[in-house]
Each structure stands twice: as C-alpha cells, then as structure tokens.
Amino acid sequence: MPLQTPPLRGLHDERGAKFTEFGGWDMPVEFDSIQSEHAAVREAAGIFDVSHMGQIHATGPDATELMQRLTTNDVTRLAVGDSQYAAITDEDGTIIDDTVVYRLPNETDDGARADEDGEPTYLFVPNAGTDESTHERWITHRNEWDLEATVDNRTDEYAMFAVQGPEAADLVDDATAESITALDRFEAQYATVDGVDCWVARTGYTGEDGFELIVPWSEAEHVWSLFDCQPCGLGARDTLRIEAGLLLAGQDFDHDSDPRTPYEAGIGFTVALETEFVGRDALAELEREGIEEKLVGFQLIDRGVPRHGYDITNTDSRVIGTVTSGTMSPSLEQPIGLGYVPVEYAEPGTTLQVVVRGQSKKARVETTPFIDTV
C-alpha cells in the first residue's frame, strides 16, 4: 500500500529532512539532528508536522453519548473549548488507542458554529494509522446503539502542527490575530493565523508548554512557514516523550502484540468508572483487585542503550519484563527507558537488569517523568 504523505512532504524534503514510515505515513524523522531538535524544544521552541495523527469529528444530538461510551474519560466534564486525554478500550479493558478529545463549539445542521442552539460537537485525535479503524468503530457502535450522531474522518482535510517549548506561547500568540495566552493547559479555541481559520489548543506531547494547530490542508504550507523556529521530526518526538514519561503508541501499548490496560500503562487517571463505556466493567474489576504489572521508568546504570524489545530481568537474571521504549536521554545524557514489570519490582530505586545484546546491564527504577515538565 502506498504511503500517505503529509501536505508538507515537499517542503520537508527541500529542507533536508530524512523520512521514515510511521503508521502508514511518510513522515520526517529528523531535520538537523535529534539532539539539536530536542534541545530546541526544551530550551526555546520547535515545530512538528503531526498531520499523520487522525482527526475525527462527531456531532449531533447523541454525540456526547457516543463519545462517552467509546472513550474512558468523562466527556460531560468538557465545556466548549476544553479537551481531555482519554483511552479507547476494548471490552476487556485493554487500550486500543489513546487520544485527546476536544469539545468544539456546537454546530448547526449546516455545519455552522452556533453555541446557543447547535448540537454538541467533538473532535478527537487518534494515533497515526488508526483513523480508519477508529472511524469504523464509531460508526459501528453508533448504529448498534441507535444513536443520532454524524461521524466524519477528517484526517485528509486537516494538517496538524505542534509548536512546543518554553517560547511556544509567544510564537503562537504572535501568529494568531486573537490572543491565545489566556488559554490554560488543555484549553482550545478557534483563532485566525494570517487569515486562516485554525483550531488552536494548548496541548502537546513533549512535556513542555505547547500548542497544537489544526489547519486546513490547503493552507498548511502557508501556516507552517509563519513559524520561525526549529522544525522537528519523529526522532525528537520520541526522545522528548520518553523523558516526559509519556506513552508511545505501538510501543508502550500495542493492542495486537502486548495488550495493556490504562492502569498498567499508568494512565488510570483517564478512566472515569462512574461513566458507562466499552471496557468499563473489566476496568472496575481490575481497579478492585489491583494490577499485577505496571509500566515503570528506569535508568541504565551500566553503559549501553536500552531499546524496544530488550528483556528486563531481576538480579537473579530471571526475565520479568520487556523494554517498551528506550533511548539515550539528550537532556539527562543518560540511557533511560520504559517497560512493564511485576508491581513488586516497580518501586523507584529497585535494581533491575536490562539485557542489551546478550549482556546484562544494571538498571534502576526511577520515578517518571524523568525530567521536570509543565
């Protein structure tokens, strides 16, 4: 199957980016160097093309009910302009995907924004490559539950950029006609960027303050070019996320190869058990009984770099888990990683071993995030 291309593929290529396949998309992995891109985000600002992330729009009288039943968090807490992190779980409570759900201004039947008498409207962002299956899931359940809601997959209609870092707020504020500095974390609004109508959200995925802009595909190049900061690729995204202890889809949870519940993955805060959703009963039972394994952060004490798939052992060399994400942390200049281990090994300070190409390397469980973030 041919790779999908982000709207800025040509621009990235001219800029000298290297590309990689990610979730069926041909995405920039590195523009200059992962270390310099990483440092720019921690110290100033960087911009990421995250147009590979899915964008699904749900509106109608039963849109709230549909979102409530298919995500783990409580969407009724969202006022217009709010957003929340949530998991999408299977009947057994395992994570199919994680997502951010935005409550947009209500819409009228003709698609116009009409907060007063329109229908509740949501936009949510599934991970790369899962937009079609997620869209199908929403449609199937809507039909099964006989709910009145329109669900559109708009992944190909909108580009998405993330401007991240301590200078991101100033950069975005300079670019938007309306002031966006009053937005709190996880708040969003429509704003115009040089005349282009964009959804601007104070969300992001690096641990830093930052904004995501959802931009009409045809205006992507124009809006991107207005941001004079370091372009960043997926490589820096990975190192930034690991340092912040944030999950990488397909690595830290993978519904096919290593199904995990939100409690195991450390995102139990996204589970609103007082609501009814697919997987709720399984998670309620797990919450009562407790989990057996959980995702922990660790630092490698010996020299080496932990990588996805490496075995984690106890000090008796018995395999107790697997590294899900690992890297040499550019900020800490130390090898760090994430992996699932039995809860009795999850206490910070616990000594573990990671098997790096056949050699046992000493590791220590650390609290996450590994670095202080917003």
Added chain:
Amino acid sequence: MSFDVPDDRRYLESHEWALEIDGTVRVGISDFAQDELGDVVFVELPDEGDTLTQEEEFGVVESIKAVSDLYAPVSGEVTAVNDDLFDAPELVNDDPFGDGWMLEIEADDASELDDLLTADEYEDQIA
C-alpha cells in the same frame, strides 16, 4: 546530498573504512554511515590484544535512533582503541575519517585490504 569518500582508504559494504598506516590498519565508519545513524551516543569496541577475523563483528555503534554492528575489514590483533570515543562518541559524527576513528589492527595479511571496495566502488554503492 554528497558525502566525503576519501580515496586513500578502502571500504566495506557495511560502511566501515580501513586505512593502512605503516602496516597497521586504522578503522572507522564512513561519513555516509554517521549521517544515516544520526547523533552517535555510544560506541562499544573490543579490547587491545583481541584478535579479529575479517568480516567478524567487532563492536557496536549506537545513535539515538539506531544501533549498528561494526565489522572488521581485515584479520589481526587489535593494537589500539580510540578511548576518546567513550567520553565523546560525537567525534564519530564530527570527524568520521579523522578523530572519530575506532581501532587499529595489526593485519595478519595486508593483502586482505584488496578484498574491500575502492573509494569509487563505495561511492557507487551509496549513490
């Protein structure tokens, strides 16, 4: 993008270079290889005195995004290891054909170098 391919040395298809200096063969990785790897953060090398066989795996170079095995260009004894790389692995990126060298081998048979790619042949490979 064009890469440096000095013609005073030979190359392996796996991107190591080998430069003969007075009967000793100095080894590193190419400009192309360091660029493909990106920021090098860790290098694992053999000890002085170890013996290697041509094409044997002798170590590992790790960047933030990838890990890559290293292969010996000739058979012989390791007579020097670039210790600077343990504290400054970025030398591999900064100066792959110079300060980023990795080890030196006392070749059992220097004619093994003839088995390797010439600069022109290697340039064709990475083109």
